[in-house]
Amino acid sequence: MTYIDTHGPDIFAALVAGLVVWQLLSGTALGGRGQQSVTRADNPLAYWIRLLFQGAILAVVMTTGKTRWQQSLYSRDSTRQTPTAQAPELPAVVRRREAFRLHRAGQFAEALPVYDTLLADADIDVELHFFRGIAHWKLAHNDLALQDFRRVIALDTANFTANQYADRILSAQQRWDEVIAIWNNFIRYNPANAEAYYERGGTYFHKGDLAASFVDATKSCELGKKDGCAQAARLKGR
Numbered sequence: 001m002t003y004i005d006t007h008g009p010d011i012f013a014a015l016v017a018g019l020v021v022w023q024l025l026s027g028t029a030l031g032g033r034g035q036q037s038v039t040r041a042d043n044p045l046a047y048w049i050r051l052l053f054q055g056a057i058l059a060v061v062m063t064t065g066k067t068r069w070q071q072s073l074y075s076r077d078s079t080r081q082t083p084t085a086q087a088p089e090l091p092a093v094v095r096r097r098e099a100f101r102l103h104r105a106g107q108f109a110e111a112l113p114v115y116d117t118l119l120a121d122a123d124i125d126v127e128l129h130f131f132r133g134i135a136h137w138k139l140a141h142n143d144l145a146l147q148d149f150r151r152v153i154a155l156d157t158a159n160f161t162a163n164q165y166a167d168r169i170l171s172a173q174q175r176w177d178e179v180i181a182i183w184n185n186f187i188r189y190n191p192a193n194a195e196a197y198y199e200r201g202g203t204y205f206h207k208g209d210l211a212a213s214f215v216d217a218t219k220s221c222e223l224g225k226k227d228g229c230a231q232a233a234r235l236k237g238r
Helices: 003-026 044-081 092-104 108-121 126-138 142-155 160-172 176-189 194-207 210-222 226-235
Strands: none
Touching: 092 108, 092 126, 108 126, 126 142, 126 160, 142 160, 142 176, 160 176, 160 194, 176 194, 194 210, 194 226, 210 226
């Protein structure tokens, strides 16, 4: 706010008061346009009546002008200081519920931006990464899906399903060494998981390493997987 904005009304009042004092000191009352000024010597009574009347008019003008000035400043300040209303941001729990609702409805493209928003604030959320990976996979965004499944694997070394989905994506591209590396990492943390040996054994089979495939099939059989026993029997002697 400028100096004039703050002190304008007082300056105006001082000017009007000075005008009245000047009239008193000069001994004349303001005459109307085309009229002779009335002096105290000509008609003292008329002079003082007219002077008081004009003083009252000036006081009214002064008060009205000051009030309007202050109202104008108040209105301008109110407009300038009032913040723009913004829509309240939805709580994370509400957005999370909406993402899963869209996912269950098969609206994967609509669910993805909600997952993105949530993960921007919670990158270590295993569940969100997993389901965003599923959504990408359903939409054939295989590279993005693989990124999410790898993130899940890094955050949760016991998440067998994320390893399976990563296996599917890489196997479809015949990236056998990467699939084997995934299962090596899982088995390192989960050495008694029969399914992991069976899956890795299958990858060795597709790669053409029948000896390694037989070893993994036998191990899965020992840990209680019947399909592993059948696969070991088929591979025996080959």
